[in-house]
Amino acid sequence: MAILAIDGGVPLRPEPLHGGFHGxxxxxxxxxxxxxxxxKSKLLFRHLAEEQGTSRTAWLENWYCERLGRKHALAVNGxxxxxxxxxxxxxxxxxxxxxxxxxxxxxxxxxxxxxxxVPVIAEIDTSLNMDPADxxxxxxxxxxxxxxxxxRGVPARxxxxxxxxxxxxxxxxxxxxxxxxxxxxxxxxxxxxxxGCFSFQQYKIITSGEGGLVITDDDRIYDRARMQADCAxxxxxxxxxxxxxxxxxxxxxxxxxxxxxxxxVWAQRQRLDPIIARCRAVKRRVLAAIxxxxxxxxxxxxxxxxxxxxxxxxxxxxxPAARRFARALRAENIMCGTVHDQGIPxxxxxxxxxxxxxxxxxxxxAPWRHPLYRGAVRGYxxxxxxxxxxxxxxxxxFYFDQFFSDDDANSLAEGVWKVSKALLA
Numbered sequence: 118m119a120i121l122a123i124d125g126g127v128p129l130r131p132e133p134l135h136g137g138f139h140g141x142x143x144x145x146x147x148x149x150x151x152x153x154x155x156x157k158s159k160l161l162f163r164h165l166a167e168e169q170g171t172s173r174t175a176w177l178e179n180w181y182c183e184r185l186g187r188k189h190a191l192a193v194n195g196x197x198x199x200x201x202x203x204x205x206x207x208x209x210x211x212x213x214x215x216x217x218x219x220x221x222x223x224x225x226x227x228x229x230x231x232x233x234x235v236p237v238i239a240e241i242d243t244s245l246n247m248d249p250a251d252x253x254x255x256x257x258x259x260x261x262x263x264x265x266x267x268x269r270g271v272p273a274r275x276x277x278x279x280x281x282x283x284x285x286x287x288x289x290x291x292x293x294x295x296x297x298x299x300x301x302x303x304x305x306x307x308x309x310x311x312x313g314c315f316s317f318q319q320y321k322i323i324t325s326g327e328g329g330l331v332i333t334d335d336d337r338i339y340d341r342a343r344m345q346a347d348c349a350x351x352x353x354x355x356x357x358x359x360x361x362x363x364x365x366x367x368x369x370x371x372x373x374x375x376x377x378x379x380x381x382v383w384a385q386r387q388r389l390d391p392i393i394a395r396c397r398a399v400k401r402r403v404l405a406a407i408x409x410x411x412x413x414x415x416x417x418x419x420x421x422x423x424x425x426x427x428x429x430x431x432x433x434x435x436x437p438a439a440r441r442f443a444r445a446l447r448a449e450n451i452m453c454g455t456v457h458d459q460g461i462p463x464x465x466x467x468x469x470x471x472x473x474x475x476x477x478x479x480x481x482x483a484p485w486r487h488p489l490y491r492g493a494v495r496g497y498x499x500x501x502x503x504x505x506x507x508x509x510x511x512x513x514x515f516y517f518d519q520f521f522s523d524d525d526a527n528s529l530a531e532g533v534w535k536v537s538k539a540l541l542a
Contacts (some may be wrong), residue, residue, distance in 0.1 A: 121539050123448035123458050129532050134525055136516030139321035139392050139427070140385045143519075147387070151380035161376045173379035181330055181385055185305045185313075185489060190340035191331040193346050196316025198372035199329035200228035203312045204262070205367065206331065206342030207288045209234045212489035213261035215290075218247040218273075219467040219505035221266040225292055226470055234261070235485045235494050238467050241429065244415040245269065245512070246432060248504070249277035253285075259492040262288040263452075267306050269514070270396075270425030271418050272324075275301045275309045282310075294329075297322050298389045300423035307332050312342070322425065323389050325381035328374055338466040346372040352526030354395050362532020367375045388418040392536035395519040397426035399526050404429070405514075406530030413439065413533070416512070429515040431533070433541065436510035441540055443513045452531035466509060468499035 120126030140232050155161065158171060166172035178190035188487030193199050202530065209215055211233040220241045229236045237260070240251040247265050259291070263282055265273040282289045293299075297315050299306045307313020312335070317328030331342050344350045344367035351366070404415060416430035433439040443455045456466060463469035474497055480486050485494045500506070517531065 119535060119538065121445050121448065122450075123445045125500060127449045128448060128451035129535060133447075133450045133452050134529060135519070136427070136518040137317065138324075139396075139518055140321065140388055141319055141326075143252070143385070143388050144381075148381050148384040149426040151384040152377055155376050155380045155438055156219050157160055158458050163373065163376055166376055167435075173376055173383045177374075177379050177383050177386070178330070180383075181315075181332055183233045185308050185332055187308055187332045189336070190331070191339065191343055191346060192374040193329045193331065193372040193432065194374050194378070195327050195372070196314065196318055196321075196329040197224040198346065199233075199294075199314040199316065200225060200264075200290070200292060201231045201374060202342040202346040203290050203331050203338070204228060204232035204234065204334075205345035205369075206312060206333070206340075207262060207290060208417045209262050209288070210488045211484060212259065212491065214257060214259045214492055214494070215262045215264060216247075216252055216255050216260060217382050218266050218268075220245055220268055220465060221292065221296065221465045221467075222507060223470050224294075225264055225266055226467070226473060229264070230472070230482070230484055233487070235259075235490060235492060235496060236473065240495070240502050240503055241508060242274075242504075243414075243432060243508055244271060244274060244419055244420075245275035245416060245508065246271060247278060249274050251504075252278060253281045256281075256287070257492055258284050259490070260285070260287060262290055264292055265288045265310070266292040266294075267299060269430070270296050270299060270427040271307055271416065272296065272299055272301040272420050272423055274419045275304075279309060284423045294318075294321065297319040298393045299425045300513065301420050302423065306423075311335060312338050317378075317385075317519050322427065322530070323385035324383060324390055325385070326376040328378050328382055329372075341367060345369045359396060393425050393427075394517045394523075396517045397424070397523045398430055399517045399521040400424075400426040401525065402526040403530050403533075407431075407533045410534050410535050410537045413442070414512075422494055427517055429517065431513045431515075432508070433511045433513065436507075438541060439511045439513050442536060446513075446532055447535040449532045449536065451515075451529055453513050455513055466499075466506075467502060468506065470497075473497045474499055
């Protein structure tokens with residue numbers, strides 16, 4: 118058996134192998150030309166450009182409607198903005214509880230609080246997404262909505278989640294920020310629940326640095342979301358086709374997407390499917406090559422054909438084994454991470470959401486202290502989701518990008534075999 122690099126042996130690779138950015142790494146003349154055209158037009162605001170039929174924001178919305186087969190799309194300035202607008206769209210507010218998973222970016226919880234609702238944290242399972250059984254356990258008379266998050270390119274168990282939601286008359290707001298372009302059993306993510314939310318932030322598969330989008334078939338959800346995302350929404354009625362007559366008015370805020378940002382995403386749209394196709398191929402190659410490696414179990418992916426393929430998570434028997442496995446792989450120049458280092462940033466784990474865990478949220482900004490709230494949540498503790506912490510603690514994650522070659526995939530698999538046979542057999 119070859120000596121592990123961590124024990125003084127020769128590393129498997131001379132240079133580190135790790136995934137990088139996706140869409141932003143592809144930026145070339147296509148994005149530059151789109152931005153230059155907007156700059157030359159001097160129409161940087163969508164409601165000016167729309168009058169000329171050149172609004173990239175409108176083009177982007179129309180493309181998503183066509184791509185996802187939905188009636189309405191609303192482009193906004195960030196994924197968090199998309200979540201907030203969607204929550205206002207479904208009329209979540211003070212007195213309501215909204216269930217989210219223990220493993221998601223901090224923005225999901227922040228958006229629920231921004232809407233005035235109380236976050237209720239559900240456990241995850243070995244898919245690293247919401248556990249439908251714990252979702253049902255967390256439902257109370259105050260629960261209004263559930264936000265399943267499709268983490269790291271992997272779809273959540275939407276059949277089970279939708280079944281629970283229907284049984285309890287809950288609204289479903291899908292957070293697709295990390296899985297743009299993925300599907301679940303033939304349905305594009307974001308189209309299974311009442312409303313879907315996307316992000317175009319730098320780390321996402323296609324990007325404009327910042328940006329987001331809301332998708333829905335529901336006229337009322339769309340109208341409410343659009344008013345929340347644009348406090349001047351009613352002023353644009355002559356130039357913006359309406360879903361129907363208003364029977365309400367929201368004061369709203371301003372989350373509008375700039376035409377320059379929209380131009381970048383508009384150019385990036387052509388990159389989405391090719392990036393996902395390559396990442397899926399790389400992941401499938403690695404999974405096939407590591408089948409039978411001792412001491413590891415691949416993450417349970419609810420729909421392998423629909424996932425993005427941008428990450429691979431292997432579960433060890435326990436957290437110490439995961440730490441040893443990851444350290445040894447990194448010594449072989451196969452980059453990976455655990456919750457115990459920066460490979461999986463802490464801000465994606467509920468116990469590291471400071472505005473909830475510190476109890477320092479000002480009273481007027483803490484919806485669990487709002488006079489309209491009659492539920493049982495009075496605060497949060499870092500150990501309240503032990504099953505999630507246990508699963509995450511034994512997870513080792515690898516990141517893929519579209520530039521991985523077959524040789525890269527083969528060497529990653531070789532590294533997994535080398536280290537698992539030495540340490541985990």
